[in-house]
Amino acid sequence: MLRLIGVGGVIAYRALFNWTTPAMFVGTLLVGPVFQLLFFAFLGRQLGVGSDHFYIVGNAVFASATACVYGGVMAVANERRFGTLGHVLLSPRSRTAIFLGRALPYAANGLLVAAITLLGGVLVLGLSVPGSALPGLLLAFAAGSVSSAFFGLALGAVGLRLRDVWLISNVAVALMLLLTAVNVPAAALPEWIRAVGSFVPITHAAEAARRLAAEGSPADSLAPLGVELVVGVAYAGLAAVLLRIFEAESRRRASLDTL
Amino acid sequence: MNLVRMLAVGTWLHVKQLSRSPFEIATSILIPLVQATLAVYLFRASPQPQALLGAAVGAGLMGVWSSVLFGSGGAIQRHRWEGTLEVLLLAPRRPALVILPFTFATAVTGAYSIMATLLWGRLLYGIRLTFADPVGFVVAVPVCVLSLGMFGLLLASTFVLMRNANALTNALEYPIWLLSGMLIPITALPGWTGPIAAVLPTTWGSRAVRAAATGGDVWPLLAVCLAISLVCLVLGALALSYVERRARVAATLALS
Numbered sequence: 001m002l003r004l005i006g007v008g009g010v011i012a013y014r015a016l017f018n019w020t021t022p023a024m025f026v027g028t029l030l031v032g033p034v035f036q037l038l039f040f041a042f043l044g045r046q047l048g049v050g051s052d053h054f055y056i057v058g059n060a061v062f063a064s065a066t067a068c069v070y071g072g073v074m075a076v077a078n079e080r081r082f083g084t085l086g087h088v089l090l091s092p093r094s095r096t097a098i099f100l101g102r103a104l105p106y107a108a109n110g111l112l113v114a115a116i117t118l119l120g121g122v123l124v125l126g127l128s129v130p131g132s133a134l135p136g137l138l139l140a141f142a143a144g145s146v147s148s149a150f151f152g153l154a155l156g157a158v159g160l161r162l163r164d165v166w167l168i169s170n171v172a173v174a175l176m177l178l179l180t181a182v183n184v185p186a187a188a189l190p191e192w193i194r195a196v197g198s199f200v201p202i203t204h205a206a207e208a209a210r211r212l213a214a215e216g217s218p219a220d221s222l223a224p225l226g227v228e229l230v231v232g233v234a235y236a237g238l239a240a241v242l243l244r245i246f247e248a249e250s251r252r253r254a255s256l257d258t259l
Numbered sequence: 260m261n262l263v264r265m266l267a268v269g270t271w272l273h274v275k276q277l278s279r280s281p282f283e284i285a286t287s288i289l290i291p292l293v294q295a296t297l298a299v300y301l302f303r304a305s306p307q308p309q310a311l312l313g314a315a316v317g318a319g320l321m322g323v324w325s326s327v328l329f330g331s332g333g334a335i336q337r338h339r340w341e342g343t344l345e346v347l348l349l350a351p352r353r354p355a356l357v358i359l360p361f362t363f364a365t366a367v368t369g370a371y372s373i374m375a376t377l378l379w380g381r382l383l384y385g386i387r388l389t390f391a392d393p394v395g396f397v398v399a400v401p402v403c404v405l406s407l408g409m410f411g412l413l414l415a416s417t418f419v420l421m422r423n424a425n426a427l428t429n430a431l432e433y434p435i436w437l438l439s440g441m442l443i444p445i446t447a448l449p450g451w452t453g454p455i456a457a458v459l460p461t462t463w464g465s466r467a468v469r470a471a472a473t474g475g476d477v478w479p480l481l482a483v484c485l486a487i488s489l490v491c492l493v494l495g496a497l498a499l500s501y502v503e504r505r506a507r508v509a510a511t512l513a514l515s
Contacts, residue, residue, distance in 0.1 A: 027429050028430065039437045042437065166282060178296055189300055
């Protein structure tokens with residue numbers, strides 16, 4: 001089972017990424033997030049809202065989420081686009097395990113993207129992160145990446161039913177920017193947005209990362225990290241259920257490869 | 260007259276196509292609304308009083324740019340996937356004249372963003388739509404949209420040649436929002452960004468629209484925006500003819 005999840009996931013990740021180029025990877029996943037970070041950091045400076053530290057750490061976590069949500073969606077949607085979904089669903093092994101395994105390389109990718117975005121922010125805006133906080137920060141990025149990848153997988157599962165999954169994923173990522181309070185201090189958001197945001201990936205990971213980067217005690221970040229992992233597990237469960245339901249539905253309606 | 264008719268009919272055709280695409284509608288309306296909401300909460304959180312109308316207009320302009328950026332490239336890529344790009348470029352008109360209606364259309368649908376964010380701001384946050392120069396605003400928005408359409412042509416020329424031009428588009432959204440001062444005044448940015456911002460039509464277009472909304476001299480800004488956009492149009496037309504020839508020689512036109 002571990003081989004199916006691990007090796008299968010890595011092979012699928014390589015196969016999907018082989019369609020693209022290093023320029024695409026750098027432009028989309030590395031350059032774009034650094035400019036997003038700079039945009040919000042300068043906006044915050046201009047308005048006198050939040051510190052550079054607030055925007056750098058928040059946007060580093062958000063960068064991982066963007067990579068992971070789209071990655072999770074691609075793990076399902078691109079199989080259909082490239083005409084290989086039928087072959088995957090013909091497999092005698094558990095499709096739940098296959099697809100959950102697909103999300104994990106994207107989570108690792110998200111971790112890399114978050115680390116590079118953080119580095120970019122530190123270099124351009126001059127934030128100092130204590131060395132002792134780095135392991136905890138990586139843990140927070142990893143937790144955010146995993147929950148975002150499973151969230152993406154759940155959205156990708158919806159793509160088995162809908163024709164244009166990219167519409168949902170684009171709107172979802174835009175909403176995450178608002179709901180997760182990565183770019184607006186939570187206190188400035190209305191209660192209902194904060195309530196909805198607490199169920200959205202990376203909200204708690206960003207909070208944990210900010211506490212760690214502010215030289216807080218690692219113990220302070222354990223509670224938000226734990227909640228982030230619970231959110232991630234919940235989305236993994238949701239993705240598994242949706243994949244089963246929509247796979248059965250797609251077979252019944254013969255709409256598996258309908259684009 | 261034939262030329263104007265061709266551009267008008269082509270633009271209208273593509274506007275109709277884009278207006279029936281849920282993806283384009285979401286990009287032009289829903290996402291700018293989320294950004295406008297974010298901007299309103301950020302502006303409200305500021306200890307200094309901020310003009311919320313600026314947040315709504317700025318978020319709308321950001322939507323226009325996103326629409327042009329992704330739309331211009333997306334249209335060519337879509338025709339490439341559908342196998343119609345060769346047919347389009349076989350037309351007995353210059354490539355620029357065939358592609359320009361796409362880019363105008365993406366800018367026009369992007370203009371939904373400004374209307375949507377203004378309406379959203381008025382209905383949800385009670386932002387008073389009191390423009391400092393209403394006539395200037397009514398003129399500045401279409402001129403800005405037209406200018407971005409011409410700038411889009413320069414961008415589109417890269418999409419004919421590059422198979423992975425998406426890498427460029429994905430990386431260009433935030434830098435242009437930032438450098439053009441769509442939400443943040445350019446004065447808040449490091450000094451070295453000034454010369455880059457000065458050559459972008461988006462900078463002058465945004466400044467003109469914001470000046471019309473919140474106060475300032477609209478017309479000189481609009482004139483500079485239009486002048487730079489015309490330069491972009493000429494450069495885009497030359498670049499498009501060049502890359503189209505290169506794509507034909509290298510047989511990469513239809514490769515997706």
